[in-house]
Amino acid sequence: MFDKRLLKEMPNARPYIFKQVFCQWIALLMNILFTLLICFLFIHLYENQITMQMIINVLISMLILLVIRALVLKKVTHYSYLGASVVKKTLRQRVFEKVLDLGNHYQDYVRTSELVQLSVEGINQLETYFSLYVPQLFYSVLAPLTLFIITAFWDWKSAVLLFICVPLIPISIVLVQKFAKRLLAKYWNSYTTLGDSFLENLQGLTTLKIYQSDGYKQQQMNQEAENFRRVTMRVLIMQLNSISVMDIVAYGGAGLGSFLAIFHYQHQTLSLFGALFIVLMSFEFFIPLRQLGSFFHIAMNGIAASEKIFKILDLPVEKQGHLKMDSHFDICLDHLSFQYEEDRPILKDVSLKVQPHQFIGIVGESGSGKSTIAKLIMGYHHYQQGNLWIQGKQRYDIDDQNFMEHVMYVTHDPMIFKGTLRDCLDIFHQYRDEELWQVLKKVHLDLFFQEQDGLKTFLLEGGSNLSGGQKQRLNLARALLKNSDLYIFDEATSNIDVESEEQILKVIQELSKTKTVIFITHHLKTVKDCDCIYVMDKGCLSESGTHVELFNTGGIYHKMYQKQQELEVYGCE
Ligand SMILES: Nc1ncnc2c1ncn2[C@@H]1O[C@H](COP(=O)(O)OP(=O)(O)OP(=O)(O)O)[C@@H](O)[C@H]1O
Ligand SMILES: [Mg+2]
DSSP: OOOHHHHHHOGGGHHHHHHHHHHHHHHHHHHHHHHHHHHHHHHHHHTTOOOHHHHHHHHHHHHHHHHHHHHHHHHHHHHHHHHHHHHHHHHHHHHHHHHHHHGGGGGGTSOHHHHHHIIIIIHHHHHHIIIIIHHHHHHHHHHHHHHHHHHHTTOHHHHHHHHHHTTHHHHHHHHHHHHHHHHHHHHHHHHHHHHHHHHHHHHTHHHHHHTTOHHHHHHHHHHHHHHHHHHHHHHHHHHHHHHHHHHHHHHHHHHHHHHHHHHHHHTTSSOHHHHHHHHHHHHHHHHHHHHHHHHHHHHHHHHHHHHHHHHHHTSOOOOOOOBOOOSSOOEEEEEEEEESSTTOEEEEEEEEEEOTTOEEEEEESTTSSHHHHHHHHHTSSOOSEEEEEETTEEGGGBOHHHHHHHEEEEOSSOOOOSEEHHHHHOTTOOSOHHHHHHHHHHTTOHHHHHHTTGGGOEEOGGGTTSOHHHHHHHHHHHHHHSOOSEEEEESTTTTSOHHHHHHHHHHHHHHTTTSEEEEEOSOGGGGTTOSEEEEEETTEEEEEEOHHHHHHHTSHHHHHHHHHHHHHHHHHO
């Protein structure tokens, strides 16, 4: 019924909860006074002792009470809103910060679609928990207690009976809670699974259409939607049923209390005033808890979502390094082994060196572990065995922020943000127009954008109005603009035509005279001029040397090179 952790984690929401309960309590007191005035009026009417002045005084008092009640209830809504906004803001910020702490590999732990659903819908459900349910829970204890003390003043037996019946409502809530918890966990799983499939299928709709499997996927999604509908209906049935149970308890309890009061009046152990007051107030004992019951299901939904949110917030963040590095650094992989999953080694005892201002090539068949080496250097994953030294310091001891200032990682799948070309190239608006055109020229995009709107050319989300090659070239231009000490190019020219690729390679070679460059590629011709080429084979470093050395050794590199040349000749014929 009550999640201590949620309240502990949200200290900012507590003052609003307290103020809300206090205002509700004042409204209850106004209600009690109002009922007392009704009883007073009724008794005097009944006994024919009423005067005009009396009626006017009572009506004015009632009006004042109603105004005060309306004002405090308005305050309740106001505090409820403030509490909810604090909770939403704090939780969303914490989830966001956690994802940042987890770093680029947060997807290893949590799916993006689940993250989006929990941050939007899940946190909205928690808003109800904090702004309605928790204040109502405290009020539901305070209100019957206040009413008990006041009614006991007239007839303690009726007061005790009403007070005893009140806990029957929370007991019925607790009984359904066990069942509700399981059902709501199912509901959330079904909801996030459906959201996940929906996002994936929508993003991959073109691919599905090409493979004519959109119909099949539709059927699968229909099934998932049907499961979700069923579990939603079960949740609704459970909610309606439990509300009916609470109604029976509330009306039954109020009836019993009223009956006892009337009985005592008949036996002249209670005045008419007292009996009337108890009858009018008896249902008031149950209203707060009945209201709590109707918030309960939304709150349970919020708690189910919060369990998932806390699972994300509790994810262990790998140890952050704090050492700083300077711009002149070497990289050394020393008997390095790594695996993403248990018992599936990806890198096996790899040792290689990258000296400052060297032009290094890493080649090998697909899946041989080239990108994994780049990701380990970038610090996306922690290696299990061996060492990765950067300027004599373990990679994981180096502060990531500081590392990123010195390194540029360019992949084949660039992130292009929606906005103008200028915004995309120069996020912090720190370069002059000439500098931007200079890099665009280097990657052969100057003419293309000049024909359009120049630096104001609008790029759609993900660069969807650019070709694959244009996106890669734009990504290269952005990388060249940032003055880094180490550039890692991972298949960064894979979509670019041969002619442009040669020109871009020249730019990269020029870059390697003043910077360190690691060039990962399948295309062996592009690494011919490297100072050293490392050849990966099934997670092991099989060969290393210059192009000439490797070619003359007659090993894997030689075979791969010859094969590629044969294919090129064949392609030209
Ligand atoms: N996040 C991951 N989780 C589990 N396994 C992974 C993950 N990323 C890569 N792998 C596995 O690690 C192996 C090496 O992948 P890697 O991306 O390093 O290869 P690569 O040499 O860069 O290949 P390519 O030339 O195709 O880009 C592959 O067998 C792949 O299945
Ligand atoms: Mg790769």
